[in-house]
Amino acid sequence: MKTRYSITVALFLAATVFSCKKQLVENPKGNLTPVNYLKTQADLDAAVASIYAKYAVDGAYAFTNKSTSYFGADDLTTDPGLNKGDMRAFDQLNGSSTNTSMLAQWNGPWTAIYQANNVITNYAQVNSTDDLKRKAAGQAYFLRAWGYYNLVRTFGGVPLVDKLISVNDRPPRASVNDIYNLIVSDLKIAKSWLPVNYGDTKQIGRANQMAARAMLADVYLTMAGWPLKQTANYALAASEADTVIRNGSYNLVSSYASVFTTNNNSESIFGLQFNVGGGSPNRTYGASSVPLDEVAADGSSGWDDYYPEINFFLNAPKCDRTDATFYTTLKLRQGSGSNITFKLVPWNSSETHAGHPYYKKFRAALGDGVVETATTLQSINPSTNKTTDIIRYPLVLLDYAEAQAMSSGGPSAAAYSAINQVRTRAGLPNLQPGLSATDFQKAVVNERAYEFAGEFGIRWFDIVRLQLLPEVIAARASNENPINFTGDITQRYLAPIPQNDMYINSSWTQNPGY
Template sequence: MSSCQDLEEDPKADLTPGTYFQSQSDLDGAVASMYEKLARDGAWGFTSRMTSYFGSDDLTTDPGLNKADMRDFDRLSGSDGNASLRAQWEGPWKAIYQANNVLDNYEQVNSTEELKLQSAGQAYFMRGMCYYYLVRTFGELPIITTEIDVNDRPPRESISKVYDQIVSDLNMAIETLPPSFEGEPGKADQIAAKAMLSDVYLTMAGWPLNDEPKYALSAKLAKEVMDTGEFSLMGDYLSVFTTNNNSESIFALQYNVDAGLPQRSFGSSAVPLEEEALNGMTGWDDYYSEINFFLNAPDCKRTDDTFYTTFKLLQKPENTFDLVPWDSPRTRVQHPYYKKFRAGLGGDGVNETDTEIISMNPSTNKTLEIIRYPQVLLNYAEASTMSSGGPSSESYAAINQVRSRAGLDDLTTGLSREQFRDSVVYERAYEFAGEFGIRWFDIVRLQLLPQIISERAVENENALSPIAVSDPANYYLAPIPDNEMSRNPEWQQNPGY
């Protein structure tokens, strides 16, 4: 699971701020470096960014090969020594430190107040977003909002205090960012900050804070994003995953293979090991769906576009392909894979027809979508319902937009508050199947692990840890990586590790 290539850092990002932050160009470079640090391999550029989320039912991995880091968390037996877990910890922290660098020094730059505030707003967004992923993954965290000495050892603060910081940062982003950066994809704007904060409030209403009044705040912000009219669902679900910065992309990290910044969780990463392209490249077999998650999917076009169920096995020396179903004994693990992550940007990952694989590549230019518009629609549907006595016509309209694009009929009317919420959670599971942490975070905030465990196939899945099966409560949070615990001897490890 280690990186397959070394990416060079821009040295200007690490210069002393007092000597570097002089012009708006300098400040723009520091902001760009903030995004780049998060996008890189070893942070969010590879499948390791979601190592601990493999406890979810939409993710599993090979029972052998070099997948132990992900396999351990799939079995709910991950440890603090897991090497890939460090990407989940260190990537966001690098971006937070760079955001602090910007916020500590932007005011002294010789530029207009408007441009300086736009830079600060992006830093507030980035810091809030990174803390949001960290707190949901690891729980209590040190709150670091300014440059600190390398020898400082700040304590971990309560989850509640971390969320207070996240809310403060995202509100500052909303205040300082423009509604959009027209023609500049990849920059966080005011709409992205509102969408992110809506998601934060929805999470705060669930475990561990259980702050139910936050449902209303979540619904309010989601509705504000919807009312802008700036975003709409793509007509074809599969095209979401073969295009960049499309009509439903609210915020995404940008990638450029030629510039040494590849996205490596599309293409080869989502391809079974036994598939080989005509250019000689084979699949990496990193991740795919659990069997029962696939079998429980709704019967619709979105499901057909999501899952890869007919494998293409190269026959040499004829260079022809046999087409075999996913559950054939000729396949390695008898699991369906993800179709939507194969192509990358217009085929720069897997270039194939219905009957052959022409070429395969592990490095793509495909953006990493952090917030897509259907997430806002479903957040609104759930939050508006949970903040009142039941679903309204607007709640139904929001979820039905997502269902209609999927090829499904409108949701049954007359559902109770809880029945409607469960329908939204189910819809979110398949709209965002395999996407960065979304299913896992629903499992965590709604405490669904006992249900997920009970519905897991006994045969042909990586065997669960018996301890986790008997007491899953300790496995909603990942352990703090061991190297970080060694640097902070006063910290207490999360329960269960």
């Protein structure tokens, strides 16, 4: 049985190894902490490593449940039956506060935020140089900001806990604006304290200055949309993204498919690291995105957790990226023993139970997910060493393109260049020149939908900040899981606060509609 955490419960002792190459080995002293254990730089580094580790577990961002409430987007749907009820409820826009899978989206960030607060509160007392201490604390500020960024976009106003608190404390829910102010403040500190790069392969996986700037650009872009609608932030988003672009540290991988079969490649700005051998597997790829109909020669099978909606797939541009993204020919095992063969059928064949295409890009991982040829399946593994990329360079390019156009009343040549870099890699022609700011924004948002299809929350957060649910619902095919909500659709942009936390914190008010 997995332990559940509320924001008022003390931190648990993590036992995972963070890095897929064991660069960031966690020291248990980093968790036990405050004053007594943070004495040396090694103690401080261990405490920082444990923040990363708290994000990289099933109870946070290591499993499909990290996206439970984002299934309202058109790039994610799930089986009409099986054991997918938690994700299916949000796919039908009818999730509830008692949804158990959603707890990963709530508890995961809080455990990381608490550990970040420990580092931020105590780093100054460590016996080390100011430079090394600031590099460590800068990562804590970055990781706290990321946790709050995910919380506020998912749940709206949440408690603002920026220091160590007692397990008996019951902080109120802060306003969305106050949470964003903390996020911006944290990222400004992170970008000023972190190096542009560490110049050491042993530091792979650690957030750097460019990661902080890239995230800050995305934060400003989000603040320009719903619910804050602070449109002056478009210019700030463009400036931060432009700084990352001009820095020149990152470039697009030539082949879109190879982005998902390599770790920490040239376009990965920040990603969560995993290590199957160290007890920290990534279970978002491999079996999770494989159809139940597929059974490999060794008897392993798909989990059928998620796949795209039909019309999202059908509306995808015809290009190499689309071919690399979607899995459209299923392999159905025939025979047994030494006589096993595989029948190839299209995604919409009556021989498939779901009648949907799946995601190809999440199958192979590092060769440790689905092991297959064009006509056979050898094995289907649920645990992989694949990094979950949180910020890829194309996100910076597209954030810049949209933010520049919206801040200046129309796209510049640089904005066209940014989006066209992404389109060229995808195998698409350059975007038509002469678009208005609004039409250009729509083109960028559509580009982002397919560049990041199925990736952690990106499509859903675009739908939320631009309030696109009505048009997403209108485009939904009739044979998808039926929408099971008839109230005010604007009440579905936020997920409900988990019920157990509502019980513990009696002064809180639940999000409208739940």
